[in-house]
Amino acid sequence: MTETPNPHVVDADTLSGQMRPIRRAVLALGSNLGERMASLQGAVDALADTPDVWITGVSPVYETEPVDCPPEAKTYLNAVVLIDTTLAASRLMDRALAIEDAFDRERSEVQNAPRTLDVDLIVVGDRRSDEDSLRLPHPRAHERAFVLRPWLDVDPGAEFPDLGPVAGLLERTDESGIKLRDDLALEFQ
Template sequence: MIKAYIGLGANLGDALVSLQQAASELSATPGITGLRLSRFYRSAPVDASGPDYINAVAEIHTRLPATDLLAALQVIENHHGRLRPYRNAPRTLDLDLLLYGERVINTPELTVPHPRMHERAFVLRPLQELAPALQLHQGTLSMLLQACSDQILSVVPDQDHKA
């Protein structure tokens, strides 16, 4: 089994409900077990415009190859009406494979570790919640969070974040 981390985000429709449903769908996906979900966070779009995002990170254990896991994530996104009209467009659901064990993958379809996760507080904070000792190639999560301290995050209140 491989431990993987998935970034979840949405800023269209009922984003919180979409993320909760996506976490349940991830948990029910054959080949995925032991899903743990961070709290949900609200953040302004980075390098984009539109409504605020709701974000979280899920930790899973999987026996799916990375490309099959990516395909499963895309099925869930499509189920939630995900469109890709242009880069960084607002979205009903975004599921990003952040880490897949210790593996480094660089193909036209998939880059792992996710190439911009170390610059995104909305990924780093929930990731730190799940794996505080985790260190990325670029540094510790605390150090990386300090570098993006200008990105404001707030915890979404009154939530049941257990998938």
């Protein structure tokens, strides 16, 4: 059973004794190759099984047209997962990459190439990062309806750091390429 921790409580790290705050994080999931729904559900399950990660919400699933992808790219299934975590952003990124690898994600020099699974960190608390390996907040998420719409569904009061309410950002994006899939639902405990 997964417990939802109080976001105002600080946990002690059992190995080092260091105090680490619990941060709210937003992760975007996407898949346009293979068993798309199974990949998204597998990502949710893997996140739920991650120590120091507590899933607090999972959005509805959307089918979306590829954005900035090669011409042969097929439609995506997308969702957003809200978590509370005491993991450092870099460790959470390592976990996201490991989950992608577990679902046979092939990395390519082709930008936005089709993929079995994409797990993007959108926001991790108030953490900022401009490193090549970790950009926070995600530099393009505020322009993408396939991130903003499911995020708003699961957290109607969501705020994008430095840019304001997700609802306002969504009003400025084109939602014509996304469709709610009422017949699909991700499960979490």
